């Protein structure tokens with residue numbers, strides 16, 4: 255028979271001989287654990303969704319929606335919440351003849367000036383791959399107004415990761431007022447900005463704040479209970495029945511809650527733990543898989559973050575690591591600076607002044623390497639900072655040690671750390 259013939263020639267014909275052909279089932283629908291999977295419900299964000307709805311509602315009454323600014327740390331459901339509400343509004347518009355709606359949704363990622371962001375928006379509206387260029391800023395803004403005037407009567411522009419544009423934020427001032435200033439006649443335009451960079455929000459110029467901030471919605475970090483319900487809903491669809499030991503979801507939630515309260519992180523942990531079990535032909539996911547998953551993801555996170563560090567960032571990070579080993583953290587800027595000087599001396603590096611070193615320490619805080627505590631100085635005014643390492647010490651030392659420029663110092667620190675551990 256033909257079938258027999260093929261089987262005998264096929265090197266993978268017997269069950270399990272092909273390494274990809276696992277018979278074990280852990281996942282029922284793995285796609286539910288992927289980053290781009292869209293949840294239908296967000297009960298943990300009910301009040302934020304309602305605030306967004308209230309801000310968008312004027313659009314259904316024939317005037318412009320409020321401008322809106324959403325902020326909160328990474329993985330808090332900001333993007334997914336806006337997607338959810340904008341989709342509902344679009345559905346409503348499609349079913350009602352008297353709401354003519356255009357939604358432009360984009361990320362400002364990599365657009366570091368108003369000019370670039372404006373060109374990027376024009377490209378998005380035109381649906382073309384090429385950005386306009388070679389004209390001055392005002393002409394670029396005018397071009398955007400022209401494109402907007404070809405859209406429906408109600409225009410909502412969602413700009414995710416809006417912090418990319420930094421202090422070059424003129425567009426954020428101009429765009430919400432375009433109608434008031436006569437640049438656009440027919441359309442009602444509103445802007446929704448989203449950011450996980452709290453410094454950006456604090457540093458926005460007062461005139462942009464005034465223009466962009468009809469409503470501001472904070473997405474506070476999820477607590478362990480909220481992360482648990484988020485994971486439970488995913489797990490129900492993602493895993494076959496009985497694949498999860500009882501401790502697994504609470505542990506994933508606890509780890510993520512202790513860190514930034516990020517739903518993304520919690521979901522990644524659960525997914526990784528599932529993969530670890532499956533790759534080892536184990537049918538049930540246990541606490542141990544979660545612990546291992548955490549170590550793997552933490553290492554990956556440090557490695558990725560480390561790639562974007564400047565040499566001065568590295569010096570500052572090394573200073574904290576050294577203080578951490580000496581058990582002198584959390585440390586004040588002055589203390590870190592002393593350590594920094596000795597490290598830079600030894601490496602013959604370029605030495606910055608204390609204030610600049612503090613900037614680097616704060617930037618390391620933003621990037622998730624350090625915990626930064628701010629203390630007010632009381633009646634003298636001002637504030638001072640205390641820094642400590644947030645990432646895992648051993649993994650951080652290990653990864654820093656891979657850089658040949660600073661390898662010697664790191665080796666010494668590892669030795670000191672080992673001796674301390676032995677005592």
Ligand SMILES: Nc1ncnc2c1ncn2[C@@H]1O[C@H](COP(=O)(O)OP(=O)(O)OP(=O)(O)O)[C@@H](O)[C@H]1O
Pocket residue numbers: 288289290291292293295296297298299326327328329330331332333334335449450484517518521
């Ligand atoms: N309440 C929730 N219920 C279900 N899934 C959620 C919830 N909140 C967040 N998620 C999921 O967590 C992940 C991160 O959410 P999202 O991308 O919206 O975060 P974000 O606040 O925009 O983060 P960032 O600032 O990094 O862009 C997504 O996969 C999203 O589907």
Ligand SMILES: [Mg+2]
Pocket residue numbers: 332333334414
């Ligand atoms: Mg987002």
